[in-house]
């Protein structure tokens with residue numbers, strides 16, 4: 001039986017041929033494919049302006065810069081995410097302020113936010129872990145009430161929705177990732193949805209060395225920008241992926257349903273949300289008694305890949321040096337120690353889910 005990874009990108013032949021065409025075209029970095037990809041993303045996001053980036057991390061960092069966040073500011077976020085979420089806050093010179101997660105959703109506990117708001121708090125940085133959206137109604141009620149910007153880390157929730165509206169089509173700044181593991185990929189890449197066209201010019205300058213061109217030969221630089229443009233090669237992959245978004249999401253939902261039906265190995269399952277979540281990952285928090293590293297090794301021996309997303313990031317040395325320590329966020333710490341990501345990608349079949357569930361039951365006893 002072939003090895004079942006926890007995820008695998010699905011690229012069709014037309015996309016592969018399209019990439020070859022771009023490679024032969026004489027224009028391989030940002031150009032017409034990037035423009036077309038951004039236009040397609042904008043259509044998906046209700047016509048709001050969208051700009052692409054070389055990574056989701058870059059999109060998130062630019063989101064914070066566009067919100068005017070910098071030295072001395074505080075940004076409230078979750079400790080349970082890919083470390084990029086907090087790293088970008090440090091990159092812009094601000095301080096990430098963590099609050100614990102809700103152990104049911106595994107996302108930021110919205111009840112804990114207001115208690116840590118200070119006069120220095122400038123923004124909320126929620127993460128939709130595994131593609132399960134943070135409650136947008138409550139999130140934006142808090143942001144409005146406390147006059148805070150929102151930079152949605154929707155890296156994992158592209159294609160997910162909140163009460164029937166696709167993420168990115170409403171709200172403040174929304175950042176997506178198209179990393180190879182994401183539901184829709186450009187190999188590496190990301191995008192930022194802007195709340196208003198007034199942000200477009202600065203967004204584009206921050207993306208590429210601060211450069212603003214005018215006329216045939218004019219060039220000015222008045223802000224420090226990065227080097228974060230997406231290539232046409234990558235954008236062409238994204239354009240080939242977008243038409244599959246709906247089917248991919250549906251297949252993921254159907255596989256997730258199968259997990260709920262067949263999982264008998266114990267531990268905590270995620271919320272059974274088949275309306276909003278894009279099921280970017282199917283994650284189980286193993287029982288206290290289980291040894292996670294042994295579980296991962298035993299599953300690998302059965303030909304099944306299991307991922308870890310993620311250890312609580314306030315416990316990384318970089319963040320401990322900033323004063324964060326064990327015991328502050330018991331839910332995030334417990335989940336971070338015991339969470340595993342099971343195989344889930346659109347090319348899987350129900351029989352693969354069955355195989356995972358059987359192997360896990362055998363390993364966990």
Ligand SMILES: Cc1ncc(COP(=O)(O)O)c(C=O)c1O
Pocket residue numbers: 055056057058081082084085127153155156177178179188189190
């Ligand atoms: C929650 C979260 N935030 C940010 C990122 C950063 O995205 P990228 O890897 O495209 O830079 C990722 C993706 O890996 C992520 O999962």
